[in-house]
Amino acid sequence: MGALSMQGKATGSSSEKGRYIILISIHGLIRGEHLELGRDSDTGGQTLYVVELARALARHPDVWRVDLLTRQVIDPKVDDDYAQPLEPLGDKAYIVRLPCGPRRYLRKEVLWPYLDGFTDAALQHVRRIGRLPDFVHSHYADAGFVASRLTALLGVPMVHTGHSLGWPKRERLLEQGVREEQIEQHYNLSQRIEAEEMALENAQLVVASTRQEVEQQYARYDNYQPxxxxxxxxxxxxxxxxxxxxxxxxxxxxEELQRFLRHPKKPMILALSRPDERKNILTLVEAYAMHPTLRDLANLVIVAGNRDDISHMERGPKTVLTNLLMCIDRHDLYGHIAYPKHHDDTDVPDLYRLAARLKGVFVNPALTEPFGLTLIEAAASGVPILATHDGGPRDIIRHCRNGYLIDPLKPKRMARRLEQMLIDPEQWGQWSQNGLKGVHKHYSWDSHVEKYLKAVRRTSKGKYRPQHAWGPSSRMPTIDRLIVCALDNVLMGDEEAQQELVSRLEKSGEHIGFGVATGRTLDSAMKLIKASALPMPDVLITSVGSEIHYGHRMVHDQAWLRHIDFRWEPDKLRDAMKQFKGMKLQPKTEQHPYKISYFIDSRKGPSRREVVRHLRKLDLHANVLFSRNMFVDLLPIRASKGTALRHVSVRWNIPPEKILIAGSCGNDADVLSGNTLGVVVGNHSDEIERLRGWPRVYFAEGEHAWGILEGINYYDFLGVIHIPNDEYEEA
Incomplete structure (x- = not known):
């Protein structure tokens, strides 16, 4: 048994032999066959990578089951495949599609408000399986956010792969002259970078594709730990x-390519990518157009996703394809260049084989390429490659010795290199053979999985197998739904409202549970509860989520303490905080082994961002909470009110939709998000305003406990619970 006890019908058990692995890749369109690669910027190489990784892992004899968790999409604009909750990928591997926000297809930049809901759905999936995963592997920043929360709750190791990173993207956009506000508005990069920092902080292992990714791209992050x-x-x-x-x-x-080409059996210069500005297709076309010898020597084939009507596409692809067609027309390349509107995944291997058959070259002219999966596919097909010198192609060329690296911003040099590669048949044949040998040695899935599992075993050996110790006198097994309230300024503050709430709960029956989630320590919270004649909570979350207690005997959840101990170094944290002015430790009564609390003078003290960056650069890790411009708490990175409550939800099999949360300030934010039903009381602080408009967070007009009662009525929480549509409204 792991950090969370599994209940209910299970399809597997801990007695099953082999590893249970969860992969998470949330955005884009993922299915086992006929992948729509290049459909948009979210359905690219990462999609293929995670599907093939799942299959390759499942083939390994040490693996029992692999689940690839992604977002369920129910939308008439996309195929019905993406609505199916479960899709087998062969023996022992499955795509599991979980609801996350609106049912329609959404680009990754607008998914952030719904990721807590994805975490809740993932927890319920683990419960259905009936077995804890041996580890969780997240792909990209959004999945890194989810996996950080999920592994904190489950107490299992986390592996992360970034695929592409926010900091390098931000720097490239600034170099291109895009304004900061435009970057933030369209790409939500500050949230993405923070999620990447969170993933790096929580992951026991980060899997990178290239040495350049480790040494240059990740080095930009505060949590850089090579x-x-x-x-x-x-x-x-x-x-x-x-x-x-x-x-x-x-x-x-x-047959489709012949429609475009005057002499189709000339050598083929092939480029295959999404219609994304970063892929730099236009520079390749300019290089080809400006070199008459190259135009006579070879045809250019550009396969840039699929399209019906360019005018109906999103702004990014529309701009790229419009500029491409204008360039073709400006240089009168008709008869020399093919740019088919449609292809499917079965055409992709054929395109590489055509390039090899016609003694051509594959080109990846991207401004930067985190890895370059198309280069591996081309090499495996016997096609020499010409690739950008920025990113993963460096390692590929080093291993395969099958082509040249180029500066993607120098079209004349690009054209000269292509000419050199096409006029020397002996060198072409050597490159073709080198590529085949290099791919089989360095880039087979079987060799990848062996290295991968070896790294995971080395990272997680002997860790993360905590056991539970539950005590008697708990109503939790009989509870059908749960109301959890903050103490200060929520339950407390209006005695008449408090009495009305208690009376309402007493009349509601034994199936309604009552809980408290507070920043106070256990002793401080209990004194206030007793002095106010509140009923004894069924669950009491104290010290901002670093402790959980149950029932009248306040039985301590020891397993929770064991798995939040991860990377917690309180003495070093206190020493590190001494550099800041305007901060003062709160009294000993408010300190806890897993909580360091300060008063802060907002005029002199640091911002939350300054504290977080300072700690990360010292390789210190804490969940830093600012509230009411007066208090700062440092907790273990796995501890918060929200993660503690989800631990309770899964442990006692209370669905998030049957938990009502009432709060008022900044450290209540994470407990109010997700699939639970939230209530913000009328006397809330400004820092909680960012949740206004979220689908399951109700802003009450009533203050203190009157606001809680208003929220209970809004959701009909004591009757037939009303769950709002998961449509996020921009504030």
Missing amino acids: KRMEVIPPGTDLTRFRPPKQRERWPPIW
């Missing part, structure tokens, strides 16, 4: 990507 990073390049499906056979039939896509 000792926790491992370079394990992704694999490719060597049964799917292979060289052409002798006298092989021309594939279906060949």
